Amino acid sequence: MTGIRVKKKVSEAFTLEADFSLGAGITALIGPAGAGKTLLLEMVAGLATPDEGRILLDDAILFDGQARVDLPLVRRGCGYVSQTDSLFPHRTLRQNLEFAARRFPRLERHRRVAEAIEQFTLAESAALRPAEADAAERLRCSIARALIGGPGLLLADDAGIDGALFELIRTHFRGPILMAARDLDLACTAASEMTLFDHGHIVQRGTPRTVLDQPATVEAARLAGYENLWQGTIATLDRAANLSRLECGGFALTVPYLPGHLRGDRVWVAIRAAAVRPRRADSPPAPNVIPAELVRVAGRAQSVRLEFAGPIVAELSLSQFAALGDNKSWLVEFPGESLHMIP
Amino acid sequence: MTADWSPLWLGLRVALMVSVLALVVAPWPAWWLARRNWPAVTLLARFLASVPAVIIAALAVPAFTWPVAVAAGLVRAVPYALAACRTAFQSLNPGYVKAARMTGASDLRIFWTLALPLDGPAALRAAADVFAETMLEVAVALWIGGRLSAPPAGAILLTALAGNALALWLRRETGTPVERQGGR
Secondary structure, three states: OEEEEEEEEOOOOOEEEEEEEEOOOEEEEEOOOOOOHHHHHHHHHOOOOOOEEEEEEOOEEEEEOOOOEEOOHHHHOEEEEOOOOOOOOOOOHHHHHHHHOOOOOHHHHHHHHHHHHHHOOOOOOOOOOOOOOOHHHHHHHHHHHHHOOOOOEEEEEOOOOOHHHHHHHHHHOOOOEEEEEOOHHHHHHHOOEEEEEEOOEEEEEEOHHHHHHOOOOHHHHHHOOOOEEEEEEEEEEEOOOOEEEEEEOOEEEEEOOOOOOOOOOEEEEEEOHHHOEEEEOOOOOOOOEEEEOEEEEEEOOOEEEEEEOOOEEEEEEHHHHHHHOOOOOEEEEOOHHHOEEEO | OOOOOHHHHHHHHHHHHHHHHHHHHOHHHHHHHHOOOOHHHHHHHHHHHOOOHHHHHHHHOOOOOHHHHHHHHHHHHHHHHHHHHHHHHHOOOHHHHHHHHHOOOOHHHHHHHHHHHHHHHHHHHHHHHHHHHHHHHHHHHHHHOOOOOHHHHHHHHHHHHHHHHHHHHHHHHHOOHHHHHOOO
16 A cells, blocks of 8 residues: 655644555645645655654555654655756756666666657757756656656656646556645546645545535635635524525525534535626525625636625626626525535 | 066965865865754854965964965865855755755765756855955965065956956856746
């Protein structure tokens, strides 16, 4: 198995503590800047030392705090693609690859470099220095350099690798990949496992769909991109009618019966901006429709974001917004099926 | 009356030897110190780099010969070059060092293949500075001893200025690491 259990105290305020296993596929480590993703990856790579814990790769112990095992970097069998451009600027892309393959005998080294150049389509840029190559070539070369030693695990630290590039990596590298990212879409496209990570701790784990659709905590919902999060008090619980009524500050919501709760309990309600439906004030009445005051309209590349007092955030497609654009007074609807309750 | 040019030759010999020796001696310990935070060592280096050791030696040692001057010059030059190289090595992109370490490169290998090629010009700049300052120091030491006439003094001053100019030129040509690496 491949598992990571580490603890490291960085400062009085920040302690990183993580315990999880890695599947054979791509695991996305999602969290904001400063969450500790890079540090976690560096501890696995051997660039940083945990205070305690155990790191296993394919049942081989890379690090064990108690047994005082701390394998040197090159024997760990980890490839590492860093967040920033780290190709040596005074060497050509080919020389960068040769540097990484230096520990192999000459013929083997040439074979590996040639193979890497072919696999990552670097033939045209192999003689260029990083500053002369374009960003995509540099990234492919960084990946090729990380893979040239034949690692058992690839660590990719928010390096800007996109879905297509992950597919390319997958055709040449079958081992597990642990990638740190901030992009939820990329995690959904590429990863088979997702770990939400914040303040040095794992917030939630699971398949990307499960994590995104069923956030277990408020932090998870925030990291999973739920823009609307309100705390509400349960005002009514009606099991027979399968209804609960939540008082959320300025408005009330009707949701399905919440088992295991009492009246007066506080729960969190989460809904994605894209699921909120703004309407004209003269539209027919419906459940969970409340009047709202529009505060700001922000255009985006493919959508329009409406911010209402509350705060309530809604996201409309351009055509939806065009149909509503001249509206002055607004209602917003929260469709029941899109509301997520978080205890 | 022909001028006595021996002070110029002494200055040149001492300054060249001191700067070459500083260039050879300083970079490796500087690289080693660059990844450690030892304020005491840094402070000591700063202090030594500001001591006019050649002048002190000229006043204290009765037989002020060139080996004495070189030894005294090194007292100041090595810490100066050490501090300058350390600062330059500290600015080396940590991403490069991590990438090199991931491939199993040793400290010495990283020094040779990354630190020196990328930040080596800092050592050259420091050597040019050392050359100019040592020239001036020798001149002052000889002048205090009453062994310096105007013509060699002028020549020494010009040579020191040339050293300074070389340091400035190197600074402009090799630039800061940020300017050097941000080539896109």
